[in-house]
């Protein structure tokens with residue numbers, strides 16, 4: 001059975017995490033990495049299995065231990081990824097591409113394809129990853145990192161902070177509008193796109209820095225490109241997650257939507273999408289997407305869907321501030 005998600009760690013304070021027990025190691029033949037620099041780094045330091053295949057429990061424990069990600073937030077993000085991209089029979093998720101190491105996938109339209117799958121969790125206008133339309137949605141992209149550095153120079157005095165996050169987030173949206181006819185920026189993607197612009201401030205900055213949190217370009221390259229903690233890195237001093245999104249949205253308020261009719265420069269807002277005033281719409285939208293992947297599950301698959309949907313809900317209900325639980329497959 002898939003076990004219930006882990007609770008918070010017994011110690012959730014400041015700690016050296018780039019320690020002797022968790023040495024960075026280069027990739028071996030076959031090791032998988034993907035679009036998330038946080039998970040990539042945890043795998044390369046052995047907080048996650050170094051092959052890049054993990055259970056949701058492994059992931060919750062690793063993001064708590066290595067970055068001090070807050071427990072309910074960690075559950076919300078992890079089970080979102082697992083429900084959309086994981087193998088619900090074997091309880092394993094690839095943090096990158098599809099692999100036989102997660103076991104045989106359930107019948108299509110389910111794919112158990114890992115976090116690289118476009119349009120599930122992964123989406124457009126990432127900060128250091130290109131849109132799927134351009135061919136590679138998961139690898140570190142040097143051109144985009146150059147833009148990250150340029151914006152950090154222009155708006156952050158050479159560091160990445162929330163002011164830089166606000167400008168870069170907005171600019172990456174404009175890039176996709178102008179160049180990606182398939183640009184989609186709603187529901188899961190709208191919410192996560194803002195989250196991933198603040199994680200470098202809340203989670204990649206050393207926890208010993210308590211005021212004026214900002215990330216150096218050296219440390220940014222270490223995480224985004226090299227999947228490596230900076231030397232002597234201490235995790236956040238208290239459980240943290242996506243604090244700062246209001247400061248990112250304020251200079252450039254922006255509505256969820258996408259380029260309509262497969263045409264660039266044709267952004268149309270979607271009034272039915274989830275946004276930060278309607279977070280439970282993201283919960284509902286994902287449950288619908290899960291039902292789309294698994295229209296008629298039976299046996300262990302059905303039981304595990306029921307369990308994982310509920311585990312996810314226990315996180316979402318807290319992080320989103322109260323949503324009505326849905327039971328598309330009934331209850332156990």
Ligand code: HEM
Pocket residue numbers: 035036037038039059063067069074077078081115121122123124125126127128129192196197199200203204224
């Ligand atoms: C991006 C998954 C935890 C930092 C992503 C993306 C996925 C993902 C699928 C790609 C989104 C996209 O651009 O299309 C997850 C899952 C987590 C997790 C399942 C489980 C808890 C973390 C943690 C951190 C983090 C703990 C930081 C310590 C980031 C950042 C990006 C990102 C900064 C943006 C990458 C870029 O576009 O340059 N994550 N993540 N994530 N994640 Fe995670």
